[in-house]
Amino acid sequence: MKFAVIVFPGSNCDVDMYHAAKDELGEDAEYVWHDETSLDGYDAILLPGGFSFGDYLRTGAIARFSPVMSEVIKAAKAGKPVLGVCNGFQVLLEAGLLPGAMRRNESLKFICRPVGLKVENNNTMFSSAYEQGEVIQIPVAHGEGNYYCDEETMASLKQNNQIVFTYHGTNPNGSIEDIAGIVNEQGNVLGMMPHPERAVDTLLGGADGLKLFKSIVKQWRESHAVKA
Amino acid sequence: MYKVKVYVTLRESVLDPQGTAVKKSLKTMGYGAVEDVRIGKYMELSLEKTDRDVHETVKEMCERLLSNPVIEDYRYEIEECVAQ
Numbered sequence: 001m002k003f004a005v006i007v008f009p010g011s012n013c014d015v016d017m018y019h020a021a022k023d024e025l026g027e028d029a030e031y032v033w034h035d036e037t038s039l040d041g042y043d044a045i046l047l048p049g050g051f052s053f054g055d056y057l058r059t060g061a062i063a064r065f066s067p068v069m070s071e072v073i074k075a076a077k078a079g080k081p082v083l084g085v086c087n088g089f090q091v092l093l094e095a096g097l098l099p100g101a102m103r104r105n106e107s108l109k110f111i112c113r114p115v116g117l118k119v120e121n122n123n124t125m126f127s128s129a130y131e132q133g134e135v136i137q138i139p140v141a142h143g144e145g146n147y148y149c150d151e152e153t154m155a156s157l158k159q160n161n162q163i164v165f166t167y168h169g170t171n172p173n174g175s176i177e178d179i180a181g182i183v184n185e186q187g188n189v190l191g192m193m194p195h196p197e198r199a200v201d202t203l204l205g206g207a208d209g210l211k212l213f214k215s216i217v218k219q220w221r222e223s224h225a226v227k228a
Numbered sequence: 229m230y231k232v233k234v235y236v237t238l239r240e241s242v243l244d245p246q247g248t249a250v251k252k253s254l255k256t257m258g259y260g261a262v263e264d265v266r267i268g269k270y271m272e273l274s275l276e277k278t279d280r281d282v283h284e285t286v287k288e289m290c291e292r293l294l295s296n297p298v299i300e301d302y303r304y305e306i307e308e309c310v311a312q
Contacts, residue, residue, distance in 0.1 A: 103242065103299065104246060105245070106245050
């Protein structure tokens with residue numbers, strides 16, 4: 001399986017994403033610069049955290065119009081797994097691949113610490129290796145992770161089981177309904193504020209994020225074994 | 229040549245933690261009359277004249293990039309001026 005790690009000017013979790021895919025999963029992975037115009041040959045797309053374009057205007061707003069983004073949208077429409085973490089999540093929201101928007105953290109502070117997450121839906125290509133309702137520890141690191149959507153959107157998120165992760169215990173940023181991560185209606189685009197790529201080895205303080213990446217590979221192998 | 233002023237503000241239904249912090253600070257400073265503070269953005273654009281309707285262009289820019297319609301409202305003023 002071949003992963004693309006998209007790199008924008010200002011991305012800073014790209015190396016961790018690459019490490020998770022390449023070293024921890026043992027899969028192929030390549031960095032793809034934001035002005036590339038093709039993502040042919042990649043099976044999954046990873047949008048890393050960071051401060052793309054300095055977070056100017058709004059987080060993710062400028063990255064969303066990078067040339068590579070039309071390819072990311074194409075891959076998402078084709079059903080390929082697309083994972084956006086932190087700034088990657090913000091880019092997916094700005095691109096309209098996921099509903100809602102980010103506001104400044106309620107506390108106005110940049111938060112950087114491990115938080116408890118509850119797996120609300122393990123029936124996705126990103127969460128199948130977790131138990132339903134499992135509580136995991138994953139670090140967050142953001143100033144703008146206060147997820148917001150209107151009531152109508154919230155109703156459809158709930159109805160389609162699109163809420164994958166919620167904060168367990170304390171909500172660090174004030175997000176609506178404690179939301180930490182959501183998928184699109186088709187279930188192949190996941191955006192989440194916590195950083196699973198920073199929790200893939202006990203040496204890093206925890207390995208609870210590894211199952212997320214393993215879920216992606218498992219789903220890909222199963223779907224390709226059927227075709228073979 | 230056009231000079232365009234764009235104002236982007238958070239929708240009324242969206243809480244503004246920055247505005248709330250500034251309101252508290254103003255109150256602490258003794259400005260008890262302050263009831264609410266909302267923080268927004270102000271942008272100035274210079275646009276060349278083209279065949280395209282300038283209002284249409286500005287609206288499109290506001291909706292596609294300058295504001296996020298999910299949480300923000302925008303308004304703008306257009307002033308025609310001579311290029312320098």
